[in-house]
Amino acid sequence: MTETDKNIGSHLVAILEKEFSGTCAASEDIETGNTKNKSDALWKIDPIDGTINFSRGIPLYSVSVALERQGQPVLAAVYDPFDNxxxxxTSDRRLISYNRDSRSFIRNAPTRPNVRDVNSSLISVMITPKMSTHARALSYALIEHSVRHTLGVRILVSHALEATYLARQRLDAVVVLEGKDGWTWSTAALFARASGGRAFSISDRKTGRPGLLLSSRSKLAEFLTEWLETVDLKCLEER
Incomplete structure (x- = not known):
């Protein structure tokens, strides 16, 4: 965590609770007490999703805010500083883009359906030192399987940003075989569904640890889920 994480988190918590009365806000990197019983509406903030990238000057990070009502995500917003x-x-599958340079809105974009086949797909896979040895080994195996059948694999390590790349057709799938659920996964799933894609929760049958799969198209989702099942990972589609 950096001081910037703390400053952004504190700033957004204060703004959201002031502007949207009757809601609570919590930041991933700030202790704000127990918010679960204060309101049915909770803003969940990841002030910098991709902190290591940010701290090293790698422009692959984002600011993520999600609104949950009674534990269900209804709205997500992600700021991509590189593209500004x-x-x-939204949960009713609307997608809106606001360009801060041109001050212009684009609703329901992109309008063109993603028609890439599996061979021309680009996949993002998460690998970090925080993952178990078992999960890292499966991730390496997934990368090997994917590079044989797709355009290639990228490791970006910013769930929310990767989900917007899926919506913007820069990526075709995002796979996290093990991670901590909560702060950016609900955000990521909303973007996948709003852009016409599919979202799956992953569960390791051996360890029970959670994961996430986002796919822009059904054929690619089937390609990935079929392989995941062969290594004893359960995939359940989220609606």
Whole structure:
């Protein structure tokens, strides 16, 4: 965590609770007490999703805010500083983009359906030192399987940003075989569904640890889920 994480988190918590009365806000990197019993509406903030990238000057990070009502995500907003764009996804599958340079809105974009086949797909896979040895080994195996059948694999390590790349058709799938659920996964799933894609929760049958799969198209989702099942990972589609 950096001081910037703390400053952004504190700033957004204060703004959201002031502007949207009757809601609570919590930041991933700030202790704000127990918010679960204060309101049915909770803003969940990841002030910098991709902190290591940010701290090293790698422009692959984002600011993520999601609104949950009674534990269910209804709205997500992600700021991409590199493109200076704010993207918004809603539970009724609307997708909105706001370009801060041109001050212009684009609703329900992109309008063109993603028609790439599996061979021309680009996949993002998460690998970090925080993952178990078992999960890292499966991730390496997934990368090997994917590079044989797709355009290639990228490791970006910013769930929310990767989800917006899926919506913007820069990526075709995002796979996290093990991680901590909560702060950016609900955001990511909203973007996948709002852009016409599919979202799956992953569960390791051996360890029970959670994961996430986002796919822009059904054929690619089937390609990935079929392989995941062969290594004893359960995939359940989220609606």
């Amino acid at each position: 764009v704010i993207l918004i996804a």
